[in-house]
Amino acid sequence: MKSILNNRLLLFFATGLLFFLSWPVVNFSVLAFVAFVPLLFAEQKFKNVWAYSLVLYTNFLVWNVLVTWWIKNASIEGAIGAILCNAALMCLPWIIYRITKSLSKTNLADYSIIFYWLAFEYLHLDWELSWSWLNLGNVFSNTTFLIQWYEYTGVLGGTLWILVVNYLIYQLLQNNKFNKKKVYLLSGILIIPALASLVLLQTNKELTKVTKKENVIIVQPNEDPYTEKFRKSEAELIDELLRLTESNLDENTALVIWPETAIPANLLEDEISSNMYYQPIFEFARKHPGLMIVTGINSAKIWKGEKKGFSVRSDHGMDYEVFNTAMKIEANSPSEFYHKNKLVPGVESLPSWLGFLSDVFSDFGGTSGTLGRSEEPLVFKSRKGFNVAPVICYESIYGEYVGSFINKGANLIAVITNDGWWGDTPGYKQHLSYSRLRAIESRKWLVRSANTGISAVIDPLGNILESRGWNQQAVIRHTVQLNEESTIYTKFGDWIGKIAFVLGIFIFIYLFTCKYFLKK
Template sequence: MNIKKSIRYLLCVLSGLILAAGWSDFHTGYAAFFGLIPLLLLAEHYRVQTGRVNAPSVFFFSWLGFFIFNLVSTWWIWHSSEAGAIMAIVFNSLFMAIVFWLYYVISRRMGLRTGLWSLVILWLGFEYLHTNWDLSWPWLTLGNAMSGNIRFIQWYEYTGVFGGSLWILIINIFLFLAIRHSLTGEKKNATRWFTASAIMLLIPVSISAILYHQYEEKGDKAEIVVVQPNIDPYNEKFDGMPVAEQLIRFTQLAGEKISDSVNFVVGPETQLPGGMWEESLTEHPHFRFLLDFIKKYPRLTLVTGMSSYREFLPGEPLTPTARKFRDGDGYYESYNTALCFDTAGKPMLYHKSKLVLGVEIMPFPETLGFLGELAIDLGGTSGGLGHSKEPIVFSERSGRFRPAPVICYESVYGEYVTGYIRRGANLIFVITNDGWWGNTPGHRQHLRLSSLRAIETRRSVARSANTGISCFINQRGDIMDPTEYWVPAAVKGTLQANEELTFYVKYGDYIGRAASLLSILVLLYYFSMRLMRRKIM
């Protein structure tokens, strides 16, 4: 197999564009089944050459392909942070290229079959690591590509998104082998691999279709009003519009939909943006304003977002994100907070735990905590935030409905959301502020990820976005009653509160954990074999 240099560049571009199509607004997640094939053909071109390793060339071309993938899929980050976009796109491409380069060197030394197995294991291990370390950015986990094609992936309730990544990797490899045999004239083997690819595609899709059409919504019914205030995060939210005026807009929109039968009103992230001290929260006039509003409806519970502070008590251990008072000796911590209270006025609080890198937290705060001052300020509470140690489940007065308060970026993390469910949550409330990215694919990609959380947990979702899109999502992942983007709105819907636990809720990212362990073994085996060969030589 010999590929001209100009074609090699074309293959890189093609791979990046096909992969990126999985994150487009056209619901073409199935494009990911073909996205790695051009890069695999390119690597095979170098692998079969005798006497030359060509690892640097493979690394460069794979990085270029993954750079295009990241650029086309997540260019919208630039709207909120130029530096953040550059870091996310360049470094995420680099991490992906390292994995692909490892596949190449292993296949070069140990054969194509071993190399392809190692690619599956190392890629899944990388995705799991990239979901759980301080430089986490799992937005482009391959399984997320299917978020717009929920009828194909109802079995995510058993596997989570890593099952989707495994599926996509296997189909890419099978099709690559089919094309490889076709190019070398081995028609019989090519037919076998094309057939295997079709089977591997159709069986999961068929299972999903059965699950989708046979699934029945479970649980007691809750009436919920979701409010979308539509306050510009750049020019109004944090300094252009008085908080009192923002609250009036919020309550007017909610009041248009509320009735005596409504159980919850859900507001967006940082609906209360000014920064409120948690010790005196119930005395704050903004809290009292909202409390007076919901007292008109005895059954009502309000869940919304706020920026908050908490002062450390004398002698209390300080966290890496503790801040010193400028005019005193004490310390305090800032939070991006979810707030819940009913007509009794006793607040429940949860502090966002999956924080946005570079905005709400800097990496490795235990050793690099001083970098918190360099965090990008997008308004509200930013720069080295504190967090809750574990997911906290809210509840209305009767205890019948128990929502998981998922704040913005947390909805990207499937296993983290299962922590709420294991603690008793029977609904999911996503509160977010997606206006930072403008009317780009970013906020629509974020919306579709909530459908994955609904399928994985079989929990209904109420989603309140400050600037849109707000909606309801049923337990099959169907998006219902979506609002328009950048339009003030409130929608009322009925969701069912499921109590059953899915296989994925019980066992989480078991595929990713297994792949991480196997990745270590693969790398140990590869490097030990290299050492043994050097000693023999």
């Protein structure tokens, strides 16, 4: 470590490389506890602000490229834009940290990076260019035995853990003298959360026991989104989904899950019930009146009222919106539609302040153009007590948003996704691992239907109980337990981020005021 810290050239990429090695799917997650140490030393070594900024940017660029390069399979232009932009945004808390240290030499200024980074991750969760794939707490998504306490803190609790450990290690390395108190403090901060997690694993074992007899069928059709979905007709796609479902159905099946955009045709929602292609699905539902089907579709609605926003499209004098939709189908009940709320920037949505570039971005990714969205979550409720949170693809990386389904009564999480757009890359594996965090945060069973894989069943401890691999047509039939309880995290959301945001503002204003207005 000391050779890295003393070598200025290595400081340009050490942090980025360490985070890459710690991230799923490489999974040396322990390296995250030292990954920011080189940047903390770089702040001391590089007095020139431009040199320091270059160190920051190259590190974050390395991190983004090595972990999320697979975005280019959907759009090379989109990948370049996303990676360059996100690397630049990651520099902001460190620039503010640098300014804060110039205001004061106190411990408050030294520790301010913890609050600034937490505030950055929190803000990055909820704006028009949101991209929380690299939030630090995600690094433990394949070492869930360490972070069972996410049911209280969510992912930002893991971020806080990493930041505090990094800063304490930095302080120990910075001081040539052995500091017994800080070693004890560091050991406690490392060990106590891990021990607490092991205790929670034992106390929550009851949640993994299944007493219900009803089961869920998860279909993985394995249709290549780059070819088959645009060669096969809607009738052929639906026939395949029904065949796979029917062959695995039994008298205890209560819920069927099909993946995101399983039926890709853009149809008006008020015409689906009478559309000839959908009739076999409704007939299947009538044949099995105790069954609820949740499927992904592409849908559209006529825009009523004055046109506004560039998600509203016009064609032949008609204004309408297109949606990435989850649809509920149940016999003797009207279909329900939930429109994906958390849209992929550049792929499915464009910030309102970049509306003039809408033509440039119109063909990025799996679903072209800017989509409409639901304003709030919708829970699909079945007659057999299955209250399903229909989480669509990208939404599954947002813990607080998934928790909002739970607050509306969901007792089971169903993630429907495509993942075929990324090809056989780390992307779909990372995406699966993040679903494990949602199960822990909510203490709910989670079922996942992915078009090309990996489809899975995950218990409330984050364990993957059954899965189907990449690029294979498959079906899972599994019994799950419904849990009506809410966790601290689902009730209060990203409370750590909110506190850090307020404290970060207070620290900066306080130190700025002390330096420029309270000198005497």
